[in-house]
Amino acid sequence: MKNLFITGGSGLLGSKFEYLAGDRYDITVTHHKNPVPNSISFNITDEKDVLEKISALNPDLVVHSAAMTNVDYCEDHPDEAWKLNVTGTENIARACEKTGSKLIYVSTDFVFDGERGMYREEDETSPLGHYALTKLKGEEVIQKYDVNYAVARVSVLYGWHHRMNFVTWVIDELKNGRNINIVTDQYNSPTLADNAAEAILKLFELDKTGIYHTAGGERVNRFDFAVNIADVFELDPNLINSIESTNFVQKAKRPKDSSLDINKIERDTGMKMMGTVEGLEYMKKIME
Ligand SMILES: NC(=O)c1ccc[n+]([C@@H]2O[C@H](COP(=O)([O-])OP(=O)(O)OC[C@H]3O[C@@H](n4cnc5c(N)ncnc54)[C@H](OP(=O)(O)O)[C@@H]3O)[C@@H](O)[C@H]2O)c1
Numbered sequence: 001m002k003n004l005f006i007t008g009g010s011g012l013l014g015s016k017f018e019y020l021a022g023d024r025y026d027i028t029v030t031h032h033k034n035p036v037p038n039s040i041s042f043n044i045t046d047e048k049d050v051l052e053k054i055s056a057l058n059p060d061l062v063v064h065s066a067a068m069t070n071v072d073y074c075e076d077h078p079d080e081a082w083k084l085n086v087t088g089t090e091n092i093a094r095a096c097e098k099t100g101s102k103l104i105y106v107s108t109d110f111v112f113d114g115e116r117g118m119y120r121e122e123d124e125t126s127p128l129g130h131y132a133l134t135k136l137k138g139e140e141v142i143q144k145y146d147v148n149y150a151v152a153r154v155s156v157l158y159g160w161h162h163r164m165n166f167v168t169w170v171i172d173e174l175k176n177g178r179n180i181n182i183v184t185d186q187y188n189s190p191t192l193a194d195n196a197a198e199a200i201l202k203l204f205e206l207d208k209t210g211i212y213h214t215a216g217g218e219r220v221n222r223f224d225f226a227v228n229i230a231d232v233f234e235l236d237p238n239l240i241n242s243i244e245s246t247n248f249v250q251k252a253k254r255p256k257d258s259s260l261d262i263n264k265i266e267r268d269t270g271m272k273m274m275g276t277v278e279g280l281e282y283m284k285k286i287m288e
Contacts, residue, residue, distance in 0.1 A: 001026045004204075005059035005101070007044060007092065008066030010036045012161040013106060013154070016197035017063065028057055032066065036162075042066075044088030054095035061204045064092045065106045067135070072251035074131035085134035086141055093142040093149070102148045102207070104200050109155035109188060109215065111136045114255020117187055118219060121153075121211040121264055129252035139211070150203045152196065152214040155260055156225075159193035160283060166190075167280065170226050174235035181243045184223040187257040189215040192279035202269040212265045218275035219259035225276060232280040 002025050008014035009029020015036065018027050030042035030053075043049050044066050054062065067085050068074055074081035089105065096103040110132035111125040127133040139151050158167035167190075173180045191214070199214035220228070223242045230237040245254070262273045274282065 002060040003057060004028070005054060005057055005062045006030065007042065007062070007064050009039050010034045011065060011069070012157050012159060012163065012165055013193045013196060014063070014065040015161060016159065016194050017201070020194060020197055021201055028059070030066070044091055045083050047091045047094075050091040051095045051098065054092070054099055054101065058099050059101045061102045061104065062092060062096050063104050063106070063200055064089060067106070067138075068131070071110070071129060071131040071254070074134065075129055075252035078130045081130055081134050082137075085131070086137045089138035090141045093145040093147055096147045096149075097145040102150075102204060103142060104150045104152055104203055105138060105142050106200075107139050107151050107153045108132065108135045109153060109258035109260050110255060111139070111153065112255055112258045114258045117257030117259045118261045119213070119258065120261045121213060128255055131252060148207075148209060150209050151211040152200050152203065153211065153260060154191045154196045155189040155215040155258060157191050157193045157196065158279070158283075160287065161193070166222075166225070167229055167283070170229045171233055171235065174230055174233075174239050177236075177239065179239050179241060180226070181241045181248065182223045182226045183245045183248055184221050184242045185245050185256060186254055187219055187221045187259050189217070189219055189259045189262070190225055190276055190279065191216040192274050192282060194282065195274045195279060199265055199269065199271060199273065202271055206269060208268055212268075213260040213262050214265050215260040215262055215273065216276060216279060217262055217273040219257075220276050228276050228280060232277060232284055
């Protein structure tokens with residue numbers, strides 16, 4: 001059985017691999033501060049820890065999903081964000097070079113400035129904030145090593161997880177009858193974490209290399225996405241107020257439209273990236 005090592009196994013995306021593919025792969029998932037069943041403790045900023053654990057397991061694939069993902073926190077703590085998202089990623093790449101493991105690095109739609117939308121893999125990057133910059137530098141740093149790598153860019157991840165994400169937060173707020181303000185002028189390609197994990201596994205199985213947009217199959221703004229959530233989960237859409245981002249102060253600048261073109265992943269793997277309603281319906285189905 002092939003052996004997979006998932007950094008950030010306690011995070012939203014990293015938590016999906018065991019459930020999706022635990023029957024066909026030997027999967028090791030890691031945590032940093034929040035253990036989950038069968039996870040091992042791992043700190044990507046500790047070069048020695050990274051090298052020892054990856055060398056001991058000698059995995060066929062390392063999915064590097066661990067990161068500092070709080071965009072506003074990264075803006076306020078640039079050195080900490082760099083240490084995790086760039087130096088930590090370099091530690092992983094160096095270890096993969098030693099073991100000969102394939103490396104799939106999970107990146108973000110925020111590498112683009114969002115002036116245009118529906119970005120393709122070869123489009124010019126231009127990160128707006130520090131989180132985005134560190135994720136882009138992570139993409140670049142792995143290329144310095146002699147590693148068989150792919151980059152999987154995702155966008156607004158959602159799915160069931162013990163920590164809240166946009167979808168589970170909207171469900172919770174609406175269920176409790178609370179009004180929420182959601183922006184109409186930020187577009188992304190919301191990505192069901194389960195679907196992105198499947199795409200990453202396909203990239204491994206087909207030994208694809210280079211950059212892939214493993215995101216949702218639909219460009220949507222946050223407000224419409226929230227209304228979709230209300231519709232699918234039969235909650236009250238009237239509780240959702242539309243606002244513009246100029247009325248909503250956030251520390252880090254966000255791209256206006258960082259939606260991703262997913263033709264390449266669909267063409268090269270034959271798989272389908274789910275649209276928004278399809279992804280939400282999948283969530284509803286597995287909840288029942
Ligand atoms: N969430 C999104 O909307 C989004 C959008 C675009 C791209 N991405 C990218 O997708 C990937 C997965 O995101 P996610 O939302 O699933 O992440 P997440 O739920 O925020 O989880 C982050 C993971 O990183 C781990 N981690 C933090 N510090 C660490 C350290 N020093 N050493 C080792 N592990 C550490 C955390 O472990 P503990 O919890 O155990 O401390 C957790 O497992 C990330 O690379 C992110 O940049 C996410």
